Each structure stands twice: as C-alpha cells, then as structure tokens.
Amino acid sequence: MQVNEYKPKIVAFCCNWCSYAGADLAGSNRLSYPAEVKVIRVPCSCRVNPMFILRAFQRGADGVILCGCHPGDCHYTSGNYYTRRRMALLFSMLDYLGIEKERTRVEWVSAAEGAKFAATMNDFVQTVTALGENKRLEDLRCKK
Amino acid sequence: MQKITRDALIEKAQTLLDSGVVTRVLGWKKGDFDYDVTPALFTDIESMKKDFVFGDFCGANFSKYLLKETKKIGVEGKVLVFLKSCDTYSFNQLLTEHRFDREKVYAVGIPCDGMVDVNKIKAIVGDGIVSIDDSAEVIKVETLYDGVKELNKADILLERCANCKSRKHVAYDELMGEDGEVIDSNRFDEVEKLEKMSADERFAFWQNELSRCIRCNACRDVCPACTCEKCVFNNPNSGVENKAAANSFEEQMFHIIRAFHVAGRCTDCGECSRVCPQHIPLHLLNRKFIKDINSFYGDYQAGETVGSRAPLTNFTKEDLEPSEAVNREDK
Numbered sequence: 449m450q451v452n453e454y455k456p457k458i459v460a461f462c463c464n465w466c467s468y469a470g471a472d473l474a475g476s477n478r479l480s481y482p483a484e485v486k487v488i489r490v491p492c493s494c495r496v497n498p499m500f501i502l503r504a505f506q507r508g509a510d511g512v513i514l515c516g517c518h519p520g521d522c523h524y525t526s527g528n529y530y531t532r533r534r535m536a537l538l539f540s541m542l543d544y545l546g547i548e549k550e551r552t553r554v555e556w557v558s559a560a561e562g563a564k565f566a567a568t569m570n571d572f573v574q575t576v577t578a579l580g581e582n583k584r585l586e587d588l589r590c591k592k
Numbered sequence: 593m594q595k596i597t598r599d600a601l602i603e604k605a606q607t608l609l610d611s612g613v614v615t616r617v618l619g620w621k622k623g624d625f626d627y628d629v630t631p632a633l634f635t636d637i638e639s640m641k642k643d644f645v646f647g648d649f650c651g652a653n654f655s656k657y658l659l660k661e662t663k664k665i666g667v668e669g670k671v672l673v674f675l676k677s678c679d680t681y682s683f684n685q686l687l688t689e690h691r692f693d694r695e696k697v698y699a700v701g702i703p704c705d706g707m708v709d710v711n712k713i714k715a716i717v718g719d720g721i722v723s724i725d726d727s728a729e730v731i732k733v734e735t736l737y738d739g740v741k742e743l744n745k746a747d748i749l750l751e752r753c754a755n756c757k758s759r760k761h762v763a764y765d766e767l768m769g770e771d772g773e774v775i776d777s778n779r780f781d782e783v784e785k786l787e788k789m790s791a792d793e794r795f796a797f798w799q800n801e802l803s804r805c806i807r808c809n810a811c812r813d814v815c816p817a818c819t820c821e822k823c824v825f826n827n828p829n830s831g832v833e834n835k836a837a838a839n840s841f842e843e844q845m846f847h848i849i850r851a852f853h854v855a856g857r858c859t860d861c862g863e864c865s866r867v868c869p870q871h872i873p874l875h876l877l878n879r880k881f882i883k884d885i886n887s888f889y890g891d892y893q894a895g896e897t898v899g900s901r902a903p904l905t906n907f908t909k910e911d912l913e914p915s916e917a918v919n920r921e922d923k
Binding site: 498499530532541543552553554 | 786787791792793794795796797798824841842844845848849851852855877880881884885888889903904905906907908909911912913914915916917918919
C-alpha cells in the first residue's frame with residue numbers, strides 16, 4: 449500500500465561564493481541531504497530582499513533558509529553584515545506576527561564546509577517537517 | 593504653553609509673503625466638516641484668510657509634500673511650511689536622504705500640544721457631528737441628535753499624541769513660541785504587551801487587525817519615509833493584483849514589507865495609523881522595528897540629526913545573529 453508521506457518544500461538561498469560552493473562540496477563528497485531543499489543561487493546573501501522570503505512563503509514554501517559566507521569572509525567585504533541586521537529584524541517581526549520562528553533560518557556556510565551544509569539542511573528539513581505545512585503564510589492565489 | 597492661533601500663523605505668512613521670502617504656503621485647509629482638515633497650497637494671502645485653518649485637527653505632516661513642491665519647474669522662491677515638533681523629525685530624515693532641496697524651503701516651527709482623533713470623538717458622541725469648537729481645552733461638539741457635548745481634550749488625543757515622543761523641534765528656520773523637550777514616553781508599552789502573548793495569540797491578534805485592510809495604500813502614500821517613485825507593490829506580475837483575497841496573507845505581507853522598508857528610517861510620526869480608514873494600529877509594526885533596533889543596535893531616533901546613518905545601512909562586527917534575535921528572553 450502506498451503511503452503519502454508529507455514532504456515539505458524548502459527554499460535555500462545560497463550565496464555564490466561560499467554556501468553554493470559548500471553545497472557543491474557536499475555533493476562531491478557524496479553527503480546526502482533531502483531533495484526537498486531547492487537551492488537558489490544568489491550573488492551574495494545580502495541580495496536576498498525580505499520580500500523574496502515572504503514571496504517564497506506566499507507561493508507555498510514551508511521553510512526558507514538563507515546561507516552566506518561567515519561574517520568577515522564576505523566576497524564583497526561587508527554584504528553579510530547587512531544581511532545579518534536585516535534578517536534579525538525580519539525574523540523578529542515574523543515572530544511578532546505569530547509566525548513559527550523555526551520556519552526561517554540563517555546559517556553561515558563556507559565553501560569548505562560541505563559537511564556542515566548537509567547537516568544544516570538535514571536538520572532544517574527535519575524541523576520543518578515536524579512543524580507541518582505552512583498555513584499562516586501561504587496565499588492560495590499564488591499556489592500553482 | 594503658549595497657544596498658537598490661526599491669526600498668528602496668517603500674520604506670519606503675510607509678513608513672509610510680503611517681504612518676498614516665500615512665494616507660497618503649505619497649510620491646512622478646512623474640509624467639508626470641521627474635522628476633515630486637508631493639506632493645501634496657498635499662493636496668496638486672500639485665499640489663506642478665507643480657507644486656512646489651524647486647530648486640533650491639523651495632524652497632517654507636511655514634510656512629504658515638500659518633495660513635490662520643491663521639484664516644481666518654473667516656480668520661483670521658497671515655500672513656507674509649518675512644522676509641528678514631530679514633523680521636524682520627518683523633515684530631517686528626508687534631508688538626510690537628499691529628498692528635497694533645503695534652500696527652497698522656509699520652515700516655521702510651531703508648538704503643538706497634541707492633535708485630536710475624530711474617531712475617538714465619534715466613538716463617544718456617535719454620528720451626526722455638525723460642528724466642533726476646538727478653541728479651548730474643553731472641546732465642544734455639536735451633534736444633530738444630542739445637542740452640544742463637551743469633551744476633555746486629553747481623552748480624545750490621537751494615539752501618537754497621547755504617547756508623544758518629543759515636543760522639541762529639531763529643524764526650523766524660525767520658531768514661533770517656545771521649544772519643548774524630548775519626552776520619555778510609554779510608546780512601547782503596547783508592543784511589549786503583544787510580545788508577552790503566545791505566538792498563537794499574536795497571530796490571532798494580527799489576523800484580526802490586518803484582515804480588515806482594504807489595500808487602499810493610504811498608509812504608504814502618507815508616510816514621509818515611503819518616498820520611492822516606483823513602489824514594489826505596484827507590480828502587475830505579483831499574481832495577486834486585481835483578485836479578491838482568498839486568505840489574508842497578502843495584506844500581512846504588504847504590512848510587513850511596508851514596515852520593513854521604513855525600518856530605521858521611520859521617525860514614528862504616526863501618520864500611517866492616523867490615516868488608516870480601517871483603524872489598523874499600524875504604528876505597532878513600526879514601533880516593533882524601532883524597539884528592536886534600539887535594543888539590538890543601540891538607541892537610534894531617525895531624523896534627530898541630519899546625516900545620521902540609519903541602522904540598516906550600518907553594521908558592526910559584533911552584531912547579534914538572527915537566531916539570537918528571535919530567541920532572546922528580554923525582547
């Protein structure tokens with residue numbers, strides 16, 4: 449008998465210089481992480497506008513994770529410092545509106561940390577799976 | 593405090609117009625009723641004597657009007673603008689962002705002891721307001737059905753005035769009356785009350801408030817910090833344009849992003865809540881950001897000085913992590 453298991457939709461914004469390469473390394477090292485994670489490459493973590501995150505939720509994502517270079521290692525010197533401030537405020541605001549704070553996360557993953565990338569994604573998917581479907585932030589009109 | 597009268601303002605405008613310092617005046621004009629005062633531009637003293645009003649319903653902040661006014665082509669001379677203390681913060685913030693030419697503006701600071709919220713009056717006296725006499729501390733409201741009712745001004749102040757943060761003018765060319773002080777207000781009390789609720793309660797609270805939103809964009813249009821010429825919400829490809837909302841997230845997203853776009857630049861002038869036709873307490877979103885910024889990155893008051901660096905365009909190497917921000921005990 450076929451059982452329809454709930455699989456969350458996860459969007460991972462990865463910076464081109466560190467985290468995307470980290471994801472690549474996880475692949476080359478044959479470390480596995482769930483296929484539910486859809487990686488979107490961005491030039492820098494600070495390219496991620498808060499609207500991208502809300503838009504992802506609106507269109508049916510169950511969790512959004514943002515990965516960038518470690519603070520101090522940004523390819524553009526200071527991009528991730530701005531990300532850090534923006535996301536601290538945005539996540540705090542989402543929490544204020546009563547949205548589960550486990551659905552959003554920021555992680556710093558360098559190009560050498562394939563193992564960390566895989567572990568982070570495994571952990572995040574597990575957390576979001578436990579939370580279940582995103583009902584509070586979806587918009588039925590945007591779901592295809 | 594010395595009460596500034598309509599006549600004093602007209603006299604000031606006349607002096608400045610006659611001496612050629614200014615060529616036009618941004619002021620408040622009477623609407624259909626005593627309480628729906630609207631902003632207007634006066635170019636001569638006669639029209640000003642006829643239509644200009646100054647009273648307890650002159651809440652409108654003129655700072656944003658200066659953007660258009662100073663960019664007019666073929667118009668010579670300065671524009672005279674009357675600024676209440678809270679308006680001067682927006683004025684400075686716009687100057688910081690180089691949004692208008694200071695040389696084309698003549699700012700007169702006027703003292704303010706709070707503006708009145710007509711919705712609070714309506715809640716007390718009901719419908720059918722014929723006229724409102726706001727010349728004294730006790731406000732007389734004449735209604736169709738109940739005759740004249742007297743209300744205490746302190747009970748019907750606008751939310752932002754009841755929690756006034758500063759009576760000090762931070763920008764002006766000339767000040768009428770005496771300057772006030774920065775006030776240690778309780779404006780974050782409501783935010784703290786919400787923070788203490790559980791996540792489900794907060795969600796229910798905001799669902800209730802934001803689902804009333806009709807997306808009229810009044811909060812965006814009036815906001816002196818929202819000055820983009822092209823707004824992200826005027827996007828025909830968003831997938832949600834011209835369709836009735838199936839659930840309320842679009843409104844939530846609008847309000848989160850609206851507040852986020854002014855985070856660190858919002859002076860807490862309270863115009864958004866004042867103009868909201870659905871009475872959504874939008875200031876609670878802005879104040880949450882202000883409160884977070886103050887506690888995460890140190891106290892910051894947008895518009896206090898010209899040229900200060902907004903917290904979101906700044907950083908330190910020791911800033912806290914987003915995960916710490918949402919898990920703090922003392923927030």
